[in-house]
Amino acid sequence: xxxxRRLVYFSLFVTLATALGFLEMLLPNxxxxxxxxxxxxxxxxxxxxxxxxxxxxxxxxxxRVLFASLLGGTFLSVGFFLxxxxxxxxxxxxxxxxxxVPALSIIGVSMVGAISHNVGQLLTASFLIQTxxxxxxxxxxxxxxxxTGLATGYLARLLLRYxxxxx
Amino acid sequence: MKxxxxxxxxxxxxxxxxxxxxxxxxSQERELMREEFLMDTLVSISTYGTxxxxxxxxxxxxxxxxxxxxxLTNRFPLPSIxxxxxxxxxxxxxxxxxxxxxxxxxxxxxxxxxxxxxxxxEGAFDVTIGPVMDLWGFGREKQKVPTASELQKALxxxxxRKLILDQKAHxxxxxxxxxxxxxxxxxxxxxxxxxxxxxxxxxxEKALINAGxxxxxxxxxxxxxxxxxxxxxxxxxxxxMGILSLEDEAVVTSGDYNRTIQIAGKTYHHLLSSQTGxxxxxxxxxxxxxxxxxxxxxxxxxxxxxxxxxALEFAAKLNKVEVVLVTADKKILCSPGLRGKIELxxxxxxxxx
Amino acid sequence: MxxxxxxxxxxxxxxxxxxxxxxxxxxxxxxxxxxVVIKVEGEIVKILTLQEDAPLQRFxxxxxxxxxxxxxxxxxxxxxxxxxxxxxxxxxxxxxxSRQTIVCVPNEVVIYIDEEASVDATTG
Numbered sequence: 001x002x003x004x005r006r007l008v009y010f011s012l013f014v015t016l017a018t019a020l021g022f023l024e025m026l027l028p029n030x031x032x033x034x035x036x037x038x039x040x041x042x043x044x045x046x047x048x049x050x051x052x053x054x055x056x057x058x059x060x061x062x063x064r065v066l067f068a069s070l071l072g073g074t075f076l077s078v079g080f081f082l083x084x085x086x087x088x089x090x091x092x093x094x095x096x097x098x099x100x101v102p103a104l105s106i107i108g109v110s111m112v113g114a115i116s117h118n119v120g121q122l123l124t125a126s127f128l129i130q131t132x133x134x135x136x137x138x139x140x141x142x143x144x145x146x147x148t149g150l151a152t153g154y155l156a157r158l159l160l161r162y163x164x165x166x167x
Numbered sequence: 168m169k170x171x172x173x174x175x176x177x178x179x180x181x182x183x184x185x186x187x188x189x190x191x192x193x194s195q196e197r198e199l200m201r202e203e204f205l206m207d208t209l210v211s212i213s214t215y216g217t218x219x220x221x222x223x224x225x226x227x228x229x230x231x232x233x234x235x236x237x238x239l240t241n242r243f244p245l246p247s248i249x250x251x252x253x254x255x256x257x258x259x260x261x262x263x264x265x266x267x268x269x270x271x272x273x274x275x276x277x278x279x280x281x282x283x284x285x286x287x288x289e290g291a292f293d294v295t296i297g298p299v300m301d302l303w304g305f306g307r308e309k310q311k312v313p314t315a316s317e318l319q320k321a322l323x324x325x326x327x328r329k330l331i332l333d334q335k336a337h338x339x340x341x342x343x344x345x346x347x348x349x350x351x352x353x354x355x356x357x358x359x360x361x362x363x364x365x366x367x368x369x370x371x372e373k374a375l376i377n378a379g380x381x382x383x384x385x386x387x388x389x390x391x392x393x394x395x396x397x398x399x400x401x402x403x404x405x406x407x408m409g410i411l412s413l414e415d416e417a418v419v420t421s422g423d424y425n426r427t428i429q430i431a432g433k434t435y436h437h438l439l440s441s442q443t444g445x446x447x448x449x450x451x452x453x454x455x456x457x458x459x460x461x462x463x464x465x466x467x468x469x470x471x472x473x474x475x476x477x478a479l480e481f482a483a484k485l486n487k488v489e490v491v492l493v494t495a496d497k498k499i500l501c502s503p504g505l506r507g508k509i510e511l512x513x514x515x516x517x518x519x520x
Numbered sequence: 521m522x523x524x525x526x527x528x529x530x531x532x533x534x535x536x537x538x539x540x541x542x543x544x545x546x547x548x549x550x551x552x553x554x555x556v557v558i559k560v561e562g563e564i565v566k567i568l569t570l571q572e573d574a575p576l577q578r579f580x581x582x583x584x585x586x587x588x589x590x591x592x593x594x595x596x597x598x599x600x601x602x603x604x605x606x607x608x609x610x611x612x613x614x615x616x617x618s619r620q621t622i623v624c625v626p627n628e629v630v631i632y633i634d635e636e637a638s639v640d641a642t643t644g
Contacts, residue, residue: 101524103522103523103524104522104524104525104528105521105522105524105525107521107525108521108522108524108525108528108529111525111528111529111532112528112532115532138539139536139537139539139540139542140540142532142535142536142539142540143533143536143537143540146529146532146533146536150529201562202559202562202630203562204561204562204625204628207625208623208625209623209625209630375640375641377641379623380642380643380644381643382641382643384640388640394640394641395639395640396639396640396641396642396643397639397641397642397643397644398642398643398644399642399643399644400644401644404612404620404644405615405617405620407639407642410639418643419643420643420644422644424644425644452644454643454644
């Protein structure tokens with residue numbers, strides 16, 4: 001019974017992340033900067049990391065990148081590799097922080113997650129385009145990651161409370 | 168503590184918003200640059216906008232227009248070309264002294280323009296200079312300095328008044344055998360202007376067309392910034408003599424260093440006098456700024472053929488025509504209308520007021 | 521938000537701002553190792569990044585008419601050999617600033633240096 005329940009919840013999370021990720025792809029970017037997003041999909045990853053753990057978090061973020069790209073028709077495009085690397089890096093970094101830096105709340109973790117998401121994308125982008133120039137864009141992505149990370153962090157804390165209550 | 172937290176959030180959000188706005192203007196617009204070799208030169212068209220596909224399409228149409236004008240005005244038949252595809256200019260030249268040739272509307276307009284300026288410059292500017300050009304061998308494999316008698320014969324064939332244009336029939340006729348048109352002084356500018364019109368019609372608001380120094384800009388570079396167009400130092404090709412600030416304008420330079428031929432160690436340029444048949448030496452270069460690239464192209468040649476003072480007076484009588492002129496003794500003269508639009512910074516060998 | 525969160529936020533904000541200022545103001549002079557762009561028939565066929573102390577290098581380019589040889593040394597570039605009759609491109613010699621372009625019309629080869637240019641185009 002517990003296994004089934006887990007599976008259902010996990011699927012729900014993947015669906016949610018995919019939907020949010022896809023929604024973000026469709027909506028006009030509220031930030032006039034390429035590569036900067038609110039990161040609603042990351043929010044789900046963050047929650048899963050807290051509720052379950054690294055394995056599930058990684059699975060959710062990988063699956064949602066895959067599904068969102070299939071839905072949006074960007075599978076194996078440059079954009080796909082960008083969000084893929086961003087998602088992987090941020091999930092790993094957040095997992096490490098949750099495990100080894102307990103002094104950080106979910107908000108701090110979310111901030112670092114948002115930034116590492118951007119950094120991961122940038123790394124891949126500069127590898128794909130083969131120009132070091134992209135790194136001059138790094139500070140912008142870094143600064144942009146702070147408020148988006150904060151926002152998703154606060155949201156995540158709110159949601160986590162409900163989830164904890166429910167469980 | 169709560170207040171501190173709130174302040175932090177607000178500050179960082181504000182910062183990002185500010186930076187976002189700074190980047191907004193830069194990141195939204197894209198440049199599309201395409202180059203093609205046309206009319207014996209490199210033609211580049213840069214267009215700016217948010218939709219690259221749209222820019223691509225507009226640029227293609229503009230190139231098509233340039234190619235069309237090039238094919239109409241080409242003076243030397245390509246080996247591959249069929250008789251039916253011969254340019255209007257070749258057909259007019261072949262039918263010289265035989266019969267009028269019905270020509271394309273654009274060719275007709277170019278000829279009208281050329282004839283008008285022939286009249287205004289009292290014969291100094293002449294598109295029927297073809298026979299003299301051929302004598303020197305411009306655009307051909309072999310070049311030589313013509314003899315006096317050869318020149319005399321060729322010059323007798325140079326007279327734009329013997330170019331008969333029939334508005335009704337849209338035909339052109341050189342009424343003496345051996346006469347030949349050379350639209351080299353108009354065609355490139357005309358093509359650039361037509362290309363600019365195509366871009367404008369397509370809805371492109373910001374563009375730069377450069378056909379080997381025949382430049383036409385659409386709009387401004389940025390909201391508060393005009394296009395910056397350098398004028399090459401005529402004697403030091405790597406240096407700039409001055410920088411022009413332009414918007415929605417054209418600029419063309421004719422110089423004694425362009426299209427030259429070498430015969431027995433001496434250099435001759437292609438801007439030939441319709442009186443003597445020799446390269447004209449009053450000026451080193453003439454740069455003309457106007458609204459219309461065709462007019463700028465034609466005028467840069469026409470003014471080059473005049474004495475400096477005469478050229479400036481002539482330009483002053485025309486509406487919205489500005490000139491930067493380098494005289495044979497390396498004096499730089501600017502028309503008064505350029506004040507505030509040009510930043511001169513010539514090398515030490517030049518003098519200017 | 522814990523104390524650690526706040527400290528982290530401050531540190532990240534500081535790093536972001538510093539790197540932003542640094543990237544805006546201090547790096548520009550050294551940003552431009554000049555890039556040499558070589559185009560044949562309007563298509564980019566090669567982009568070379570040139571450092572100031574780069575040694576002599578040679579490349580063959582296949583143009584419309586035939587093979588041309590391009591030579592670079594430091595941040596300079598020139599057309600060493602070209603299969604065109606007029607040899608204007610070869611005679612032009614070295615170019616090293618973004619205002620300069622080597623154009624070989626017969627062979628349809630263009631070589632230019634790409635850096636932040638002071639002018640948008642040049643007439644002459």
